[in-house]
Amino acid sequence: MSTIFVVGIGPGAYEKMTIEAADALRNCDVIIGYTVYVDLVKEHFAGKEFLTTPMRKEVERCRLAFETAAEGKQVAMICSGDAGVYGMAGLMYELSEEWPDIEIKVIPGVTAATGGAAVLGAPLIHDFALISLSDLLTPWEKIEKRLLLASEADFVICLYNPGSHKRADYLEKACDLMLRYKAPETVCGIVSQIGRDGETSRTMTLAELRNTKVDMFTTVFIGNSQTKEIRDHMVTPRGYRYE
Amino acid sequence: MSTIFVVGIGPGAYEKMTIEAADALRNCDVIIGYTVYVDLVKEHFAGKEFLTTPMRKEVERCRLAFETAAEGKQVAMICSGDAGVYGMAGLMYELSEEWPDIEIKVIPGVTAATGGAAVLGAPLIHDFALISLSDLLTPWEKIEKRLLLASEADFVICLYNPGSHKRADYLEKACDLMLRYKAPETVCGIVSQIGRDGETSRTMTLAELRNTKVDMFTTVFIGNSQTKEIRDHMVTPRGYRYE
Known part of the structure; x- marks a missing residue:
């Protein structure tokens, strides 16, 4: 069973990310997120594949994460702040019923x-x-x-x-x-x-x-x-x- | 003017600390906290001076932090979770009026x-x-x-x-x-x-x-x-x- 990490990157500065969040991003193949947040982390995780969707395309972003993980890639979906506070963790669980072989693991972060x-x-x-x-x-x-x-x-x-x-x-x-x-x-x-x-x-x-x-x-x-x-x-x- | 860092160490595991929190602990001379929380971080910050006070001795713990900083030492006061959520950041500010030359900087963490x-x-x-x-x-x-x-x-x-x-x-x-x-x-x-x-x-x-x-x-x-x-x-x- 593969696992998608849903990662809260904190308010924005790299140093405000948890050690666990940085490790998850370092160990994944693909980082998926809203364009603005991907831009915030890009320079610290060179060599990764980055996939973005614009605001209001949250469902598409989640489906992209599941489809990419289903191809056998290690996926990290990033959210600003904490992924569980007005973040994508909820929608990822809701959609996960369509992908029973993929597990979700939420990595908490510092919320606003x-x-x-x-x-x-x-x-x-x-x-x-x-x-x-x-x-x-x-x-x-x-x-x-x-x-x-x-x-x-x-x-x-x-x-x-x-x-x-x-x-x-x-x-x-x-x-x-x-x-x-x-x-x-x-x-x-x-x-x-x-x-x-x-x-x-x-x-x-x-x-x-x-x-x-x-x-x-x-x-x-x-x-x-x-x-x-x-x-x-x-x-x-x-x-x-x-x- | 010297600065005391009031640091939220997150739920407990070292990896759930932010990079900024770990840096603050690495760069300080003295780590002060409730006995249980000091025991959680001790092994990761060898060579530091550790000072503890038991539960219900919060005011004494804060005064100890100010007195130690006044001696010219770099002090980090640690709290579990976030220092600003039922943590010591508030009391530190309240007592800080007695030490106008010492500044407080709160470093947020993952709260429970x-x-x-x-x-x-x-x-x-x-x-x-x-x-x-x-x-x-x-x-x-x-x-x-x-x-x-x-x-x-x-x-x-x-x-x-x-x-x-x-x-x-x-x-x-x-x-x-x-x-x-x-x-x-x-x-x-x-x-x-x-x-x-x-x-x-x-x-x-x-x-x-x-x-x-x-x-x-x-x-x-x-x-x-x-x-x-x-x-x-x-x-x-x-x-x-x-x-």
């Missing part, structure tokens, strides 16, 4: 939530909820409900896909929903291009976040009621008592 | 949620909430509220610290709360000793999970209404349409 948190300080130290604002595959009503209930529960919230050209006002809409339960002065932070050239980050209040424009390479963090700003960093206390 | 998800299949492909059942530092009423609202919002839920000797019935209590909104046949999974010797995993229904005993080395996953079992794995669809 924890990669971005490390840049901002320590926003995710306590219970948090991860919500994607993309309504391409999820009805907006469901996203809205999750934003409201997660805010009512006082979770730290991390938003993936907070905006794009088409969805320019989604972050503003999300902030208005969160403001029903979270205070306007709630400490928030944004990180763009995590672990890549041009990485930037900023802390601000939820009221300020509402009027901030973000793109699809930005990850957004909204604190809980205890999150504070310490030395320009966003920090959520765990609750250890100290004098 | 994504490490465990990779073992089970792909349970976290869509929006999820991370909740710790430990009421040592959080009032149980707050945990209860978060379990209820996260279930009502149909999040996939990942539970950290689901049980211990003292809290033997906490998972059962948590399941009863989640069962108010989630169906008894909701697909769930548990993983123990992620990435370490003796790693085990199991998928089951929420009704079965309610009657399952777990320890503090177990991470628990409760699916959303769409999570399914595919080839013995726990898989949450993202929603890509395919025929």
